[in-house]
Amino acid sequence: MLKVLLLLPGLLCAAPEWSVWRGPASEGNYDHETTWKHDWLPTGPKTLWQTKVHTGYSGIAVSEGRAYTIGNSEGEDLIQCLNIDTGKIIWNEKYPQDLVPKYNPGGPNAPPIIEGKWLYTLSKQGLVSCLDKASGKPKWRNDLATTAMAPMPTWGFASCPVLVGERLFLNVNESGVALDKETGKLLWNSPPSPCGYAAAVPFTCRDRDAAAIFGHKSMHVVSQASGKVLWQVDWPTKYGENSADPLIIDNKLYLSSWWGQGAALFDPNKDSTKPIWTNKEFQNHIQPPVLFEGHLYGFDGPVHKKKIKGFLRCVNFATGKTVWSKPDLKGSLILSNGKLLILSNDGSIIAAKAQSEEYQELARHSGLGRRTWSPPVLHQGRLYVRDADGTATCLDLR
Incomplete structure (x- = not known):
């Protein structure tokens, strides 16, 4: 049986009360969510609230009746805490930060994450913050542009912070950095260099605790303890736009990018960098696919290019062959109990069956x-979405 590696230790038994980037195991699977339904009214699921959260692409984290996201307004980033029943702002914490628009509205890219009472964030220009999630009071901050000598990549820092034990991992510099989660102190650094945009992915490689860091020009598998590179494969893309998180499936490493690269599967436990398979028509631009019953479901094509056609594709994981394609669809998706919840790049939420026979849509709003x-x-049972122009929405799917 194919198995996606559970990435965050301690989450094997049950989902945590707080939300985790791409689900409890960080692989896009929300099978623990059993109360949501797709038999929506013609007007769509009930909208509980919509709130202005300012410009940016930061996702949403949820914990103990509160939702958190980040936006930019008038030269400042705002880390915002919202009531999940009303959408009203409970608190916000501000700090100076440029909007940095570049072929898009700009604003923060990385989503916040939560562990226990603490909220962790990464700004577009490299400021890492740890805050009390109840009050917004900062515990520590670390400006990686200074302490790690980290140059900002073309579209700004974007990787979701990732916690494993006492370490906070970030895709910064050539092959990542690690901070002490309690103090923010830099534990190890890699050579100063533009970085990729994907989150670090913890896993076991060569019997060692490792992390996959999708860099500007290469995929690096590094030691969690020291940052030493254990395995590496060249993966050059235009502008270094390696954005979709790598996947670890049955101890294999899955990569995909746009700009003609497509997808490939590797075994980083071997010295060889020869791919097990490749698929040039499965170019995941920003978000990675999900795995269900031996098949990958994900998007081919750039989310921002209207003139370039996009596809939702089903790909056989064992062979890398495309099984079916649904044209004119691109965005991001998650998996829950045999169904895909798709958020298209133009603001539609779609429920569809995760099945290898054919694309079957169940509902759309x-x-x-x-x-x-x-x-x-x-x-x-609630679905949280936001757009780059600064509107956060909460839908009740129960």
């Missing part, structure tokens, strides 16, 4: 904003 590039978050 439009009007959730423009440039909806961050994946939706499903938490306790």
Whole structure:
């Protein structure tokens, strides 16, 4: 049986009360969410609230009756805490930060994450913060542009922070950095260099605790303890745009990028960098696919290019062969109990069956904003989405 590696230790038994980037095991699977339904009214699922959260692509994290996201307004980033029943702002924490628009509205890219009472964030220009999630009071901050000598990549830092034990991992510099989660102190660094945009992915490689860091020009598998490179494969793309998180499946490493690269599967436990398979028509631009019953479901094509056609594709994981394609669809998706919840890049939420026979749509609702590039978050039967122009929406799917 194919198995996606559970990435976050301690989450094997049950889902945590707080939401985790791409689900409890960080692989896009929300099978613990059993109360949501797709038999929506013609007007769509009930909208509980919509709130202005300012410009940016940061996703949403949820914990103990509160939702958190980040936006930019008038030269400042705002880390915002919202009531999940009303959408009203409970607190916000501000700090100076440039909007940095570049072929898009700009604003923060990385979603916040939560562990226990602490909220962790990464700004577009490299400021890492740890805050008390109840009050917004900062515990520590670390400006990686200074402490790690990290140059900002073309579209700004974008990787979701990832916690494993006492370490906080970030895709910064050539092959990542690690911070002490309690103090923010830099534990190890890699050579100063533009980085990729994907989150670090913890896993076991060569019997060692490792992390996959999708860099600007290469995929690096590094030691969690020291940052030493254990395995590496060249993966050059235009502008270094390696954005979709790698996947670890049955101890194999899956990679995909746009700009003609496509997808490939590797075994980083071997010295060889020869791919097990490749698929040039499965170019995941920003979000990675999900795995269900031996098949990958994900998007081919750039989310921002209207003139370039996009596809939702089903790919056989064992062979890398495309099984079916649904044209004119791109965005992000998550998996829950044999169904895909798709958030298209133009603000439609779609429920579809995760099946290898054919694409089968179950429900669709439009009007959730423009440039909806961050994946939706499903938490306790509610779906949280946001768009780059600064509108956060909470839908009740129960």
